[in-house]
Amino acid sequence: NAGVTQTPKFQVLKTGQSMTLQCAQDMNHNSMYWYRQDPGMGLRLIYYSASEGTTDKGEVPNGYNVSRLNKREFSLRLESAAPSQTSVYFCASSESVSSYNEQFFGPGTRLTVL
Amino acid sequence: AQSVTQPDIHITVSEGASLELRCNYSYGATPYLFWYVQSPGQGLQLLLKYFSGDTLVQGIKGFEAEFKRSQSSFNLRKPSVHWSDAAEYFCAVGPNAGNMLTFGGGTRLMVKP
Numbered sequence: 070n071a072g073v074t075q076t077p078k079f080q081v082l083k084t085g086q087s088m089t090l091q092c093a094q095d096m097n098h099n100s101m102y103w104y105r106q107d108p109g110m111g112l113r114l115i116y117y118s119a120s121e122g123t124t125d126k127g128e129v130p131n132g133y134n135v136s137r138l139n140k141r142e143f144s145l146r147l148e149s150a151a152p153s154q155t156s157v158y159f160c161a162s163s164e165s166v167s168s169y170n171e172q173f174f175g176p177g178t179r180l181t182v183l
Numbered sequence: 184a185q186s187v188t189q190p191d192i193h194i195t196v197s198e199g200a201s202l203e204l205r206c207n208y209s210y211g212a213t214p215y216l217f218w219y220v221q222s223p224g225q226g227l228q229l230l231l232k233y234f235s236g237d238t239l240v241q242g243i244k245g246f247e248a249e250f251k252r253s254q255s256s257f258n259l260r261k262p263s264v265h266w267s268d269a270a271e272y273f274c275a276v277g278p279n280a281g282n283m284l285t286f287g288g289g290t291r292l293m294v295k296p
């Protein structure tokens with residue numbers, strides 16, 4: 070089992086460019102999440118998907134969109150990248166939406182916006 | 184609103200020495216508490232969690248944490264640190280208003296040979 074995989078691992082964008090971060094899990098989990106990690110600020114939730122076909126905003130959703138393509142895949146899109154979106158992005162999954170459940174994390178995507 | 188504070192941004196310890204990483208939280212009821220570790224270039228991995236019951240929790244890789252309600256703390260400890268423990272450690276508390284976790288800012292651990 071690969072667990073949670075993310076592509077790409079690294080990306081450099083210019084301000085205004087768009088891109089999609091891909092995430093897939095093979096653990097048959099219902100819930101998936103996108104976080105951003107910034108120095109000293111821990112992880113902040115951008116969007117989550119409680120189950121296939123649903124998505125909800127997290128703490129910092131502005132400037133992002135998501136798609137739950139199927140049970141396995143959850144993508145994050147930056148329509149017009151800004152330098153403030155320079156960060157490390159983590160995808161995670163869990164059996165269901167509940168802070169009781171362990172979340173399993175991917176290796177991250179390091180994004181730089183110039 | 185709940186919050187999590189990890190007062191130490193960086194900590195350096197010698198290999199074989201004991202370790203304590205601090206975590207303080209603000210929460211209205213009995214929280215769920217977690218410690219995650221992030222090794223270089225990797226995603227986060229769960230070390231241990233506390234929901235209820237015994238306040239001393241054992242985790243993987245020889246780590247333990249103690250829930251102290253009176254001090255609003257959930258400090259992580261290890262009696263003897265190994266070089267492979269060098270990583271960033273995150274404390275988290277839940278559930279928040281959205282039934283999600285709130286993460287602390289992290290503590291980066293360096294291990295001297």
